[in-house]
């Protein structure tokens with residue numbers, strides 16, 4: 377199985393999240409993560425079509441996904457949306473921002489709506505909120521992974537690697 381992680385990152389924080397999700401995905405036997413940074417240009421629509429799941433990641437900029445991730449979404453219209461190439465694939469998402477709340481939820485909602493328009497099946501985090509900065513899901517959301525930019529490195533790694541594992545388990549469950 378293949379899980380594509382499509383993300384944007386202006387200053388490297390979301391890139392770290394993407395790496396950690398990939399690490400989590402790669403821990404599952406028989407599952408391979410493919411990282412796709414939208415800033416690298418030419419999107420491999422073939423890789424996305426060949427993936428069983430697509431995870432979307434973006435920093436929260438001005439209360440929504442970054443302009444580069446939005447461009448990717450719009451660019452998917454012809455290669456993926458119109459022919460519904462991603463129908464029934466698993467989808468999930470992650471974001472981070474500077475403020476604890478920072479309107480991050482709106483970024484996940486944008487990704488969820490985008491996935492719904494593609495006929496995808498959204499998998500939430502399925503993780504209870506952590507109660508300290510050392511625990512995963514400290515920001516305390518369910519729709520996807522919400523991270524605080526200045527969270528300590530240990531919590532980021534533990535939290536996001538777990539998210540990768542959770543997404544992969546979701547993938548297996550839905551695939552059965």
Ligand SMILES: Cc1cc2nc3c(=O)[nH]c(=O)nc-3n(C[C@H](O)[C@H](O)[C@H](O)COP(=O)(O)O)c2cc1C
Pocket residue numbers: 384385386387388389390391434435436437438439440472473474475476477478479525
């Ligand atoms: C243009 C811009 C808009 C931003 N808007 C928000 C925002 O709405 N809410 C927030 O909490 N942080 C906001 N931030 C802070 C970023 O979300 C935060 O620095 C994030 O970790 C950046 O991720 P990146 O390093 O992957 O680009 C903004 C930063 C920039 C540059």
